Amino acid sequence: MALPANLMRSPLPAELEFIALQQTDILIRPHFSMGKIRLLSGSYGPFRATANIEVPLWVGKYMKQQGKCSLIPPVWLSVEWLEEKLRQEISRPEEFAPLPFRFAEIAKVFLDIAADDVPSPERVRSLLKDLREVRQAKTRKGLALLDEMELRMTGLGSMEINELRPFLTRAMGVMRVLASEPEVPASTADNTFVTSMDDGW
Amino acid sequence: MSDWPTLPGGSWSNGHSHLPSPSPEPAAADADADADADELALDAERADAVTLLVRAWTGERCAPDVRAFEGELVGRIMGYLDAQAKLIGVLKVDGASEEDHEKIGLVQMEMDRVGWLLRSYIATRQEKLIRYAPYINATPAMQTRLSVAEQTLVESYQQIFEESLIRDVVGNLPEELQALDEVLPDGRSMVSQPDLDKAVFIRAKQDCGPVLMPDGSSLEIKKRGIHLISYRVVEQLVLRGEVELT
Numbered sequence: 293m294a295l296p297a298n299l300m301r302s303p304l305p306a307e308l309e310f311i312a313l314q315q316t317d318i319l320i321r322p323h324f325s326m327g328k329i330r331l332l333s334g335s336y337g338p339f340r341a342t343a344n345i346e347v348p349l350w351v352g353k354y355m356k357q358q359g360k361c362s363l364i365p366p367v368w369l370s371v372e373w374l375e376e377k378l379r380q381e382i383s384r385p386e387e388f389a390p391l392p393f394r395f396a397e398i399a400k401v402f403l404d405i406a407a408d409d410v411p412s413p414e415r416v417r418s419l420l421k422d423l424r425e426v427r428q429a430k431t432r433k434g435l436a437l438l439d440e441m442e443l444r445m446t447g448l449g450s451m452e453i454n455e456l457r458p459f460l461t462r463a464m465g466v467m468r469v470l471a472s473e474p475e476v477p478a479s480t481a482d483n484t485f486v487t488s489m490d491d492g493w
Numbered sequence: 494m495s496d497w498p499t500l501p502g503g504s505w506s507n508g509h510s511h512l513p514s515p516s517p518e519p520a521a522a523d524a525d526a527d528a529d530a531d532e533l534a535l536d537a538e539r540a541d542a543v544t545l546l547v548r549a550w551t552g553e554r555c556a557p558d559v560r561a562f563e564g565e566l567v568g569r570i571m572g573y574l575d576a577q578a579k580l581i582g583v584l585k586v587d588g589a590s591e592e593d594h595e596k597i598g599l600v601q602m603e604m605d606r607v608g609w610l611l612r613s614y615i616a617t618r619q620e621k622l623i624r625y626a627p628y629i630n631a632t633p634a635m636q637t638r639l640s641v642a643e644q645t646l647v648e649s650y651q652q653i654f655e656e657s658l659i660r661d662v663v664g665n666l667p668e669e670l671q672a673l674d675e676v677l678p679d680g681r682s683m684v685s686q687p688d689l690d691k692a693v694f695i696r697a698k699q700d701c702g703p704v705l706m707p708d709g710s711s712l713e714i715k716k717r718g719i720h721l722i723s724y725r726v727v728e729q730l731v732l733r734g735e736v737e738l739t
Contacts, residue, residue, distance in 0.1 A: 294619040303554055307613075311547055314606065315539075329596050331603050332573050333543045354602055360595075393696070441706055443721040445694075453694050453719070453739060460721055464692040468723075 302457045305397075308450055312397035313350040319364040320345060320352045349401060356406050363406040368392060369399055371412050374419040381426045388427060388447025396420075396451035431456065440467035542570050543607055548737065550614045555694070555738035556731070557724050558687035559621045559629070561638040563614075570611065574604055618643065626651040627674065627684045689725040695736040704730070 328337035355361040380389040407413040629635040676682045703711035
């Protein structure tokens, strides 16, 4: 089955979370013992109770949900680190403070399933929200710089990019048409009759 | 049992062991060690087969045109899945210990996850194949990017679609309105093509040389830089793996 057309425009947040679960390694503290296990993404173990061990986030989530381990939050998922970044974010209006690329997805997984392993989860949650708001305000200001050629967005996270994607790719497409020579109207554009109908702007 | 044994190869294999060795796979490691080191520094990502599949999935999902089919990778992963499935079968028959149950749970979950990624990767390609079928059939360079099964799909899809269109609609129109590949005076064509100028988000894995922009200016793309930019401008960088679509 071909992928539904609405999914072709942009991956879903749930899909990005899936990728983050797959691609992020975290430390867990097992509550049980188990020999080494070989998975497609690598070998993990042996697991010993109370000895921290690095596994993919999805493995940690699976074990946590069975009550078999605690997750150890990454250093950046802490009140001190986030407060520092929030200060940076506010004091440097010209750039985005460097956060891990998938910080939003990883933080969501931790706060959803392992809030008891994160020190002061409510404060962390509210700091993440503050960060998001400051960064969104910057993004809105940055939109003024958009032209038909290029926009530098260094420092944005994968979830933030995804949020902006439908609007920005569309806006840039429109600006490109407006900037091109009037007698050559976007000859290379994807112009099925069907898509040009629902593309009306 | 304390470890997963390796099984002899299935139909997809080339005789090497299926299950990844504890260290990064030798096959992946020798290819470009430099790029891997960069990758580690950038986002601490692995270089195993699943990571490569994640990259292929993201690239296919974000690129406006159809990219080359990752046949070797897909075959390798199918081989892994096959081997893991057999292993679970063996374990279940033998009667598993509690520890084995735990392992079986994890292995099955990973198989489900990887299976989903594979299906989504193929489905993403199919959407584009169907959308651009007439263009692909008329463009040999595009066909080389498809697997044999995909080539068959594109050909039979176009055939069935056009037969139905001619029988039910176009055949009843005056002859001068029957063409299916007309280009209108305003440049719009009945054959849709991928829009290579579409803006995409890229993330640079290394410093790239200056990139020539359509207006003649040049753009410096720095490592870790994230840019919204026309796909055509960065296509070569994407193919060389210097930047990643995101």
